[in-house]
Amino acid sequence: MNKKFITYSVAVIIVFMMTFGAPLEAANAAQPATLKVGSSGPDVPDLQYRLKTMGYFNTDVTTYFGTKTLESLKRFQKEYGLAADGVAGTQTWDTLKKVSANQKELDLLAKIIYAEARGESYKGQVAVGAVVMNRLSASGFPDSIRGVIEQPRAFTAVADGQYKLTPDKTAYQAAQDAVKGYDPTNGALYYFNPEIATSDWIWSRKQTVKIGRHIFAV
Template sequence: MMIFAACLMVMMMPFGQASAATVLKPGSSNGEVWDLQYRLNLLGYYTQGSDGIYGPGVTRAVRAFQYQYGLPVDGVVGAQTWSVLKKFSVNQYEMDMLAKLVYAEARGESYKGQVAVAAVVMNRLQSPKFPNTVSGVIFEPWAFTAIYDGQYGMTPNKTAYLAARDAARGWDPTYGAIYYFNPNTATSGWMWSRPQTVKIGEHIFAR
């Protein structure tokens, strides 16, 4: 399916993204700590169970993440750390959205092709050309066909969730693509003009 198609409306952002995230530090205990633990677990920095408490394990995980991404290593999740973390990870609500998009747009594709669709969302999340939230990327007007034709409302299967998770963890079989389209149905000359990175199944991926 083409990535450029009309969107019926932009949905509300999930809880916790409508306003700036609070500063989290050792001893913090609130809903955003759950969010933090989920993201750090997804990226492989935090392996303990989620309990909503900013304990020593979370502190170590945050420091490791900060070191890996060139941030000040202070073990405190302030605006800068939140900003980078949200560009390279998703929370549970966003994972559901990503899986729904994968199922709607690419359920007939190979597993690699499904990961690739999710990777485009992650690449857009990291690009200054697009919205800086998963919901903003997915529901951006003229973004994904599945939003306006109703397929996004279908229930994703386990494979879609696994593909979404792999993409959120950093697998990018598109080599940095921020667009994709079906060459059998694409009519946009502009889309064809984009530098192509790879073809996977029925989709061509491009920058």
């Protein structure tokens, strides 16, 4: 192939990436739209699914913001100290993302629960999910479920590959309960197996409860 043609082609690709790459990245990273009664589009099912995982929205997820979505959203806003205006604006979205999960995030939560605690009781599995949700709401941790789970050295199962295993139905149920606020750890941000833990730091944390093989701490 002609070298001049290759050089020209590469230049065209670079110009295309410079011209369109940033806007595309910005669009992908954009905040969800402000939603209210009558709104439609891809952010509506995200909103409904998050409300559904928390027990506020009890019907099928759609792409339309109707009266059922309005009622569900207003209940959520009221219980979380927000203006109960039924409008999903920036503050509502920010709060919702710290205490809920969409479908992809629920998948990730079920995966880490299964990887870290599949040999534990149901309560022990929910406890692992609760730690993820507690970190999501706490300062000093990533602000997304994926970020919390995949933070370097945060969870052993991510590092050793068990995170890639397919979670079972119990792990998904545990994930849903953790998202709904069931927290048997009493607000724990960490947990460890005392039989294999070698870190002096983790032993220095205030312990909240022991469930199965794990000690939970803040």
